[in-house]
Amino acid sequence: MKQRPTILDVAKEAGVSKSTVSLVLQGSSAVKDETRKSVRQAMVDIGYVYNRSAATLRSASSGLIGLVINDLRNPFFTEFAALFQMELAKAGFATVLANTDEDPKLQSQMISSLVEHGVSGFVISPSYGDEAATLAVLDAANTPTLQVFRSLERVEGTYPFLAPDYLHGGRLAAEHLIAQGCKNIAFLGGLEGRPVTRERMQGYLAVLAERGQNPVILTGQATRAFGKSLARRLQDEFPEVDGAICFNDLVALGVLSACPDLGIKVGSDLRVVGFDDIEDGQDSYPPLTTISCDIPDFAASTAKQIVAWIKDGVAPPSTARSPVRLVVRASSSA
Structure with a gap:
């Protein structure tokens, strides 16, 4: 036959x-x-x-959830992915992981491929750029999709979005540095104009405006290498800066690594706060003060919400924020 x-x-x-x-x-x-x-x-x-009915049946019963992450090289996202996968396993679901490496074209391809494999739902931390193409693929898939950490902006609304309270985190960091006596606080890293950069910066800007202090903003890649370059730039161009809030812990760790060679004493000459609370920050020299997003709880909540959506048809709220907290270590406290 x-x-x-x-x-x-x-x-x-x-x-x-x-x-x-x-x-x-x-x-x-x-x-x-x-x-x-x-x-x-x-x-x-x-x-x-x-055979559309067969395809629909496969999708509804596959027990697979696609996890699409913008940058698995960042330990923050790696930790989330590992914890999320374990939480899903408890609920009887398997995770299919895709790393888009901040490439929107690859992102669309990965989502399409996962649709072909009959995933029952998506959790996506999206790459920015060419958002219409990614949204078109998701719309066509018609599959429960929860955005985390970042969101794709669109005029007519978005897929449900869950993220830490970035704005409050920025406030906590700025208020802490002011309490430590800092008079000139800089915000370092994060690509200019990106929603997640704006949010993490917003709390910092609000606190400085309330105190009558002028901001110093140096945006760029959210990497150790960029953070390392910023330490020299602060010393040469902004010697008055005595406090720094970094877009993420990778930028902060880069700043810390460059300071000894520049003769900058972290914790006294320059007080540094990161964002994310990755494990490396606990073992840096000096240990890094940071804004913790409590990734274990965040992963558990994300898994619970996507499973409830798939099994019971209970969609998450359109937007939700999870708590953050300040973790004080030696990098900001002499």
Whole structure:
């Protein structure tokens, strides 16, 4: 008996990827009309028939949840992914992990591929850029999708979004440095204009405005290397700065690593606060003061919400914020 044509056969006939054929089957607007026509014609030519009911059944019962992360090289996201996976396992679900490496094109491809594998839902910390393409793929998938840490902005609303209370974290950090006697506080790192950068900066700016202090903002990559370069820049261009709030712990650890060679005493000459509370911050020299996002609780809450959505149809609130707290260590306290 001749084997029925598959989606791979369609892709080969049309000269496109399997992901593209899947998007056409889902009616995605992300596919060009010319490509759509080519795929449809290939289906006719080889006699392919799409079993939509079977695909729906697979998705509803797969027990797979796609976890799409923007940067797994960052220990913060790695810790979240590991804890989230363990929480899902307790609920009888398996995690399929995808790292997009801050590449929006790769992000769309990964989501499409996971749809093809019949995931029952998505948790996504999105990469920024070409948001329309990513949203088109998610819309076509019609699968429970929860955004975490970051959100894709759109005029008509977003998928549910869960994140730590970044604004409050910025306030806690600024108020702490002022209480330590800092008169000139800088905000370091985070790409300019990104929503997550604006949020982490907002609390800092509010506190400085209340105290009549002028901000110093040096945005850029959220990496150790960028933080290391900022230590020299602060010394050369902003010698008056005596306190620094970093976009994340990686930037802060970069600052700390550069200070000894520059003759800067962290904790007295310059007081430094990070954001995220990754494990490396506890063992740095000096240990890093930071804003903790309590990732174990955050991972447990995320898993609970996506499972309830899939099993019981209970969608999470459109926006929710989890508590943060200040963890004081030697980098900000002499």
